[in-house]
């Protein structure tokens with residue numbers, strides 16, 4: 001029989017997988033260290049267990065005690081799993097910008113979660129750091145892990161992540177790139193790798209709204225760099241003790257949008273469902289592609305699983321609301337956004353009067369004109385109006401065929417919606433698109449403006 005004594009023994013030894021389509025522009029061999037294979041689906045299982053076991057060894061927590069931590073979810077998950085196996089209570093403080101899925105998963109392992117406001121100073125009594133500190137003072141036999149400053153965090157990566165990467169690449173790694181939050185992953189792994197080969201370049205990925213890059217480059221902790229951002233897990237408004245800036249060769253900032261878009265590409269193109277910071281790491285690497293050659297071997301560390309972001313990065317409405325989806329918006333998306341999907345048209349033998357009445361009744365300004373199921377022309381408010389003005393005495397029993405204009409252009413539902421500007425003009429107020437079932441839809445300038 002071949003089995004583990006408990007789930008904690010399955011932590012680590014995660015696979016290294018070549019990235020293909022998402023890094024097609026990068027000349028080097030790019031390998032993803034897929035930490036979602038850990039039992040808590042993130043790299044943080046490694047350091048959570050290490051922080052707890054070091055605390056046990058040092059007598060900082062005794063059986064039956066309470067683990068306290070401020071966590072965006074992943075460290076909490078690792079701690080919660082370890083607490084189940086080892087028999088501890090867990091209380092986590094977290095910020096209200098984190099995905100709800102993350103809190104619910106912590107609760108699934110029996111943890112208690114306190115949600116604190118994001119947009120307060122770290123020393124504000126409501127911040128998730130302050131609440132965790134206060135609880136640790138109030139609750140007897142409790143241990144506040146403090147992943148930011150507890151150096152067991154980076155030691156976990158020095159002992160496991162670093163050696164794994166070194167062995168898996170057969171010592172051929174030339175660059176490592178990874179998102180930086182507490183700094184544990186980058187600093188511990190970098191220390192091991194640089195001890196093996198000091199020429200290995202270590203690149204940290206930072207967010208706009210975080211202090212890391214400027215501090216690394218100038219030594220100045222600039223509060224003006226701090227503002228709220230959407231990316232989860234990376235960037236900070238403090239300098240955690242776990243970040244060893246001397247081991248990091250370069251920080252690359254990635255926008256919220258680029259990280260999210262790349263996380264979606266990793267899922268769709270390379271088939272790997274990963275979290276937000278994984279998208280940021282690959283986006284950062286693509287930004288740095290000109291610094292690489294075909295002989296380089298780059299390892300990107302992927303922190304967590306995409307299942308934690310199904311309501312966010314992997315939700316089209318969430319992406320659209322933040323303006324992250326414009327590159328991907330297609331004609332078919334415009335169709336799906338239309339509240340009324342009925343295809344309203346007139347026959348070429350219908351009278352101008354009936355056409356006018358229909359337009360008035362349905363409050364529409366343009367319509368295709370049909371004959372035997374084919375689009376043969378179009379009528380617009382303007383064409384009806386000009387006819388009525390030019391022929392005021394007409395009894396309007398004429399066929400609409402006599403006043404119709406050219407048919408609206410037919411476009412493919414897969415067309416990028418921005419391409420519609422090539423079709424729409426003063427004279428052409430709408431296009432017609434067929435969906436995959438063959439149903440036709442009129443898309444007007446108004447529909448496009450709504451989508452924008």
Ligand SMILES: Cc1ncc(COP(=O)(O)O)c(C=O)c1O
Nearest residue numbers: 180181182183184185233277303
């Ligand atoms: C999703 C995610 N990415 C990246 C990081 C950054 O890792 P580290 O704290 O080791 O710097 C974290 C840490 O919380 C994380 O949860």
